[in-house]
Amino acid sequence: MRGILVFFLVSVLIAGGCKTSGRKENSTQRNDSLATQQEKKFQTVYYRFPTPNEVFTFIKSENLAFNPALINPVSNVQKYIDSKSQTIALGVYIADLAYITIFESYNNSLAYYKAIHNLSEKVRITSAYDLEVAKRIEKNLLNLDSLKNISVESYSSMVEFLIMNNRETTLALIAAGAYAECFYIAFNLSGNYSSSNPLVAKIIDLKYAFDNLYSYLEIYSDNQQVKEVAMDMKKLKSLFDKIKEDKTNKTIVRQDKNGNLIFEGGTKLILDEKIYNQIRDEVFVLRQKFI
Amino acid sequence: MLKKNIFRKMEKRLIGILFILIGIHMMVEAQDCYYFHEYQCKFPDNTYYINGQSRSALFTYGMTSQFKMVTFGGEDYHISICYQFKIKNIRFRLIEDNEDKTVLFDNAENKYVTEVSFSNNVARRIIIEISVPDEPTAKDRGTPQCVGVLIHSRKTYQEPKNKLGF
Numbered sequence: 001m002r003g004i005l006v007f008f009l010v011s012v013l014i015a016g017g018c019k020t021s022g023r024k025e026n027s028t029q030r031n032d033s034l035a036t037q038q039e040k041k042f043q044t045v046y047y048r049f050p051t052p053n054e055v056f057t058f059i060k061s062e063n064l065a066f067n068p069a070l071i072n073p074v075s076n077v078q079k080y081i082d083s084k085s086q087t088i089a090l091g092v093y094i095a096d097l098a099y100i101t102i103f104e105s106y107n108n109s110l111a112y113y114k115a116i117h118n119l120s121e122k123v124r125i126t127s128a129y130d131l132e133v134a135k136r137i138e139k140n141l142l143n144l145d146s147l148k149n150i151s152v153e154s155y156s157s158m159v160e161f162l163i164m165n166n167r168e169t170t171l172a173l174i175a176a177g178a179y180a181e182c183f184y185i186a187f188n189l190s191g192n193y194s195s196s197n198p199l200v201a202k203i204i205d206l207k208y209a210f211d212n213l214y215s216y217l218e219i220y221s222d223n224q225q226v227k228e229v230a231m232d233m234k235k236l237k238s239l240f241d242k243i244k245e246d247k248t249n250k251t252i253v254r255q256d257k258n259g260n261l262i263f264e265g266g267t268k269l270i271l272d273e274k275i276y277n278q279i280r281d282e283v284f285v286l287r288q289k290f291i
Numbered sequence: 292m293l294k295k296n297i298f299r300k301m302e303k304r305l306i307g308i309l310f311i312l313i314g315i316h317m318m319v320e321a322q323d324c325y326y327f328h329e330y331q332c333k334f335p336d337n338t339y340y341i342n343g344q345s346r347s348a349l350f351t352y353g354m355t356s357q358f359k360m361v362t363f364g365g366e367d368y369h370i371s372i373c374y375q376f377k378i379k380n381i382r383f384r385l386i387e388d389n390e391d392k393t394v395l396f397d398n399a400e401n402k403y404v405t406e407v408s409f410s411n412n413v414a415r416r417i418i419i420e421i422s423v424p425d426e427p428t429a430k431d432r433g434t435p436q437c438v439g440v441l442i443h444s445r446k447t448y449q450e451p452k453n454k455l456g457f
Contacts (some may be wrong), residue, residue, distance in 0.1 A: 046358035051343035054444070058363045127436075156343055163346075164325050206415035208361045212416070215359075251393050261409035262369075263395055264385065268413060 047216040049175065049209045051159075052098035055182045059189070059202045065101035070185045071096040072291045074115040083123060084225045087170055088290050090119040091177025094155060098178075099185050101151045104144050110137045119207050120158070123170060128158035135279045169223040173217055176229045177290055179213055182206075184287040187280040193273040204271045207240050234288060244270040324349055328439030332373035333406050339369055339443035347439040350374070352432055353425030359388055360442065364413040369443040371406035372421065375436035379403055381423050383440075388416035410447050440448050 050058070071093050080086040097112045117129045133150055162171040190199035198282070214237045217230040251266035327347035344360045362368055372383050382401050385396040395417070398404050421438055 030389075046346075046356075048344035048346065048358055048360045054343060057340075057446075058366070060319070095450075096331055152341065152343070156341070159343065160326060164323060202363075205363055208414050208416045212359055212361055220397070247390075250391075251389075252389055253395055256410075261407065262397060263409055263411050263415065265387060266393075266413055266415060 008107045029170035045215075047219070049179075049212040049216065051152070051155050052095040052178045052182050053102060053148070053155065055095075055179075055206065055209070056098050056102035058205070059186055059199060060102055061198065064103070064189055064199070066100070066105040067188070068105070068108065070188050071099060071108070071112070072148055072181065074111045076291060077115050077118055080119070083226070084173065085226075086119050086122050087173040088180075088229070090116060090123060090125075090149040091174035091179075092181045092287075092291055093119065094174065095178040095181035095185070097151055098155075098182075099129060101144070101148045106144055106147065109147055113137055114217060116154075125158055125161060125170070128154045128161060130154075169226050172220045172223075172226045173229060175213055176217060177230065179210060180233075180283065180287045180290050183210075183283040187283055193276045200271070200276065203276075204243060204269045207243055209267060210237070210240055232286060236279065236282045237279075239275060239282055242275050242278075244272075324437035324439070327437040328373065328441040331437075332371040332439050332441035334441070335369035335406075335408065335443050336373075339367070339445045342368070342442035342444045345440055345442045347437055349435040350376075350421070350423045350438045351435050352423055352429055354375075355420065355422040357420045358440075360417050360419060362411045362415050362417055362444075363446065364411060365409045366444050367405065367447050369408045370419070371441045372439065373405065373441070374423075374438045376423060376438075377431070377454050378424065378426060378429070381421065381438070383422075384418075384420045385409075386418040386420060388418050392418075 002201065059106070072089075074093075077089070080089040093112055093116045097109065097116060100108045100112055104176070112127065113134050115132055117134060120126065120129045133154075137147065158174075159171060162168060162174075183203075186199070186203050190197060190203060190268075193200060214233060217226055217233065221227040221230050246268040249265040249268065252264045254262050256262055324347035328345050329341075334353075345359065348356060350356065370383075371383070372381070374381055380399075382397070382399045382403070384394055384398070385407070387393040387395055396407050396409070398407070401407075419440055421440070423438070426432065
């Protein structure tokens, strides 16, 4: 038995070694293909967008309270059967956990963490949302600050995992679900349009984040599921595009006394009540579709 | 009997060594630029939070690459770059992603520093552009190497209004 094990291990190692030496022999070919890949990379513009945690940190203010009615109930997890709905729902629950942690509702965190863990296993992302952490939340071994850190680190770890494993299409679907949920919560928190409402101004600022997300979806829309989600979000994109841009002020860069740069002026976004309501209604339709 | 025991011990050691070698082999295979920015780039002070738009990528000499990020109004940002290249004149620019493509920062005009902090008063789309100069004589010319961009952010500190007494 041991002999077989040793034989197996030696074979694995030799096979690995052969693979490596094979690579060395074909180094020119490999460099060529790498050069081609990098040329492609140079031609491609990469789009990044803030995480759900960053979105909620941005919109949070002292007078906004956590509202449990806004998050997607964890009981819905069983509803998501196919991989597309599971992946989108994973994004929705990640946004919910971000809302829970940023708005400091500790009691809800465990159930949502577990829901994310379940769905991430179903879509084969096992490393990021660890069940050990869920056990620590259960035993009240984590305070809110560490919970916030875990929420940020888990998301970041998941993104790295998906990028490194060429699964950006999965990331696109997760991000779409997450942003639909972020917008849904943000519009509910802001209520009716008022030009003096600071949250309305912040929602306008999310336009650029949405633009980058949409461009990201378009890049990966050769994947059928991503294509379908991009189609679902197309109307929302056209509504965001209706937000007017006041370009009269040019961007100015100045330095403060500590040498830090200050970027001032530049394009100002203007959102009227009609467009605000149309975007909000479309967000609600989209969210309903996703959950 | 003694000979058999020695042989068994050697066999156990061999299995252990083989497991370690396979582990190392798998780790080297999987390395790539995974989390390079978090391990290698400079962190600002702890008033900042790491921003999820940070990333690492493989570069070669003579290569330029860009990615588009989003900044919010009323927030401060700290961006640092790090790289495996031995040369020091790797250029990074922050360009506003508007019609004018306004250059907001260029480290070539600042002794090729690897970090910059800025405050931002309105939401902007910013292009981060990294350029590695061509070095025809570099020994490691054919080897792609990691470049990381680490982004941190925090809310801009506002002086409290009407502050009197304690």
